[in-house]
Amino acid sequence: MRIKRYEAPTIQEALMKVKKDLGPEAVILYTKTFRKGGMLGMFGKLMAEITAGVDLNLMDDMAKRRGPAPAVPPILDRGEALLKKNPAAPQPAAGPLTPMGSLDPARAKVKALQRELNEMKTSSVANVLRDLNQVDTAALLSEGFSKIRKKLVRQEVEDFLIQKMIKGMISEKIDPEKNEEVFQWIDRYVRGVVKIAPAASPTNFQKVIAFVGPTGVGKTTTLAKLAARFSLIERKKVAMITADTYRIAATEQLKTYGKIMGIPVDVADSSEEIVNILAKYKNMDLVLVDTAGRSPSSDEQLEELKEFIARSQADEIHLVLSATTKYFDMLRIIERFGVAVPINRMIFTKLDETRFYGAFLNLMNNFQIPLSFYATGQNVPDDLEVPETNSLSERITKALLA
DSSP: OEEEEEEESSHHHHHHHHHHHHOTTOEEEEEEEEEESSBTTBSOEEEEEEEEEEOHHHHHHHHHHHOOOOOOOOHHHHHHHHHHHOTTSOOOOOOOOOOGGGOOHHHHHHHHHHHHHHHTTTSHHHHHHHHHTTSOHHHHTSHHHHHHHHHHHHTTOOHHHHHHHHHHHHHTTOOTTOHHHHHHHHHHHHHHHOOBOOOOOOOSSOEEEEEEOSTTSOHHHHHHHHHHIIIIISOOOEEEEEOOOSSTTHHHHHHHHHHHHTOOEEEOOSHHHHHHHHHHTTTOSEEEEEOOOOOTTOHHHHHHHHHHHHHHTOSEEEEEEETTSOHHHHHHHHHHHHHHSOOOEEEEEOGGGOSOOHHHHHHHHHOOOOEEEEEOSSOTTTSEEOOOHHHHHHHHHHHHTO
16 A cells, blocks of 8 residues: 655645546545644645555556556667767767666565555554455445445535545445435434534623625625524624625615614724724624625735724624535635634525535535534525534435435
8 A cells, every 4th residue: 555645725636636646546544624834823824635545556457457668669779770870979888787686666665665554553544544445345336336426426525525425334334225324324424524603692791793705695684684583582682783885785785674673783984993883882792793795815805804803803703605606616715714814603605596515515524613504595584594413414415315
């Protein structure tokens, strides 16, 4: 077994390195995300790491099936041909030949791999490797598991995660033809992946909750839904602040919601103004802060957001993502916003507008940011749900196996 570690800015790029170096038969042993650089683990660049391995015997077999490499005329023969054309040309002096036994790259490579494997025996990767070696290869390639794999690919689940799930089912002897067995296994797996945040309810002290994210994801509507929930249902004193002075009629939209619900609304035109507004609402149980949509590609906009959030001293910062956004765009959003502000919650909106939940599962698997709410429509305050493990995992599993 040849084992190597690969780092890249994204999981997909790391996987491409694995496939390019080890080939399509590589087995993913371990994955993680981490921050590189920065201070005290903060503000660094988000990176992905994959540890992968491939069977050397399998690589040899593949090489044999491809056949011998095309013959290349020896350099000596080409030199002799040149000398025949030009007999007067000087011949190179013959140097001492190196004994073949002293240059055995294959043997040296095997010894190096043996040393690497010995070092990893006590590591978690070695434990994963031992488990994966017990996987039934015939089952892995069976028609039943191929169908499951196609469904997961269609749902845009990451390659390494599909491989991990399929091998997990095989190791537990799940029959791929029995839909109920497959559903229960994937449902159980999703339960272990999904991370749910504690309820965002006011405490005995004032709580400030800020909502950040790119444009068009539904931050303002989500904020209004939460304001209605806490004000009308839980009877808490709630105030709303908006800094979205860029989008046309954004402030009027929130003021209209506030008027209907009897909730005060203020507009913060600058980061300095947010401090005075918060002081004005010091007797409120909960203050909800709506920020302007920011482009993850704009350093200037993210810097403005960073300053605004710092002055707001928010207790919770919820990153709002649309379920209709492409997965790799989601990764960039999380990376860029996560560097600018200390995100500690995620909210998914527009779940009613998509049938693809693979990106959702990928994010839950790759990041430690818990989910606080998810929205299934535009109705205020109805279409906002507090995540609950059983119902959420069932929703995801049904989508994955559709």
